[in-house]
Amino acid sequence: MIMMFACAFPLAFVFAAINNLTEIRTDALKLLVVFKRPVPRAAATMGAWLNIFQVLWSSNFPVYPSIMHFTDNWQIQSVITNVLSKTLFYIYFISLSQ
Numbered sequence: 001m002i003m004m005f006a007c008a009f010p011l012a013f014v015f016a017a018i019n020n021l022t023e024i025r026t027d028a029l030k031l032l033v034v035f036k037r038p039v040p041r042a043a044a045t046m047g048a049w050l051n052i053f054q055v056l057w058s059s060n061f062p063v064y065p066s067i068m069h070f071t072d073n074w075q076i077q078s079v080i081t082n083v084l085s086k087t088l089f090y091i092y093f094i095s096l097s098q
Contacts, residue, residue: 005012046053
């Protein structure tokens with residue numbers, strides 16, 4: 001783009017190069033100093049997140065069985081069969097390795 005203006009304004013290349021160099025340096029300054037990640041600090045507790053995780057954890061007990069109940073029965077049986085067979089398979093090989 002700058003080469004198109006070389007005949008009309010020969011110093012355009014110099015100004016563009018100076019602009020690019022200053023933009024690279026200012027972007028580096030912004031990334032390294034201005035928008036720096038804060039230093040992590042240790043906390044005594046999880047604060048409000050503890051209550052949120054407790055609610056999510058306790059809501060799993062009624063939600064997951066209801067999802068299993070209200071979905072198609074053949075899918076649940078196949079999932080249970082696959083999980084049970086894989087679990088028994090792994091338990092069998094673990095007992096053989098010991």
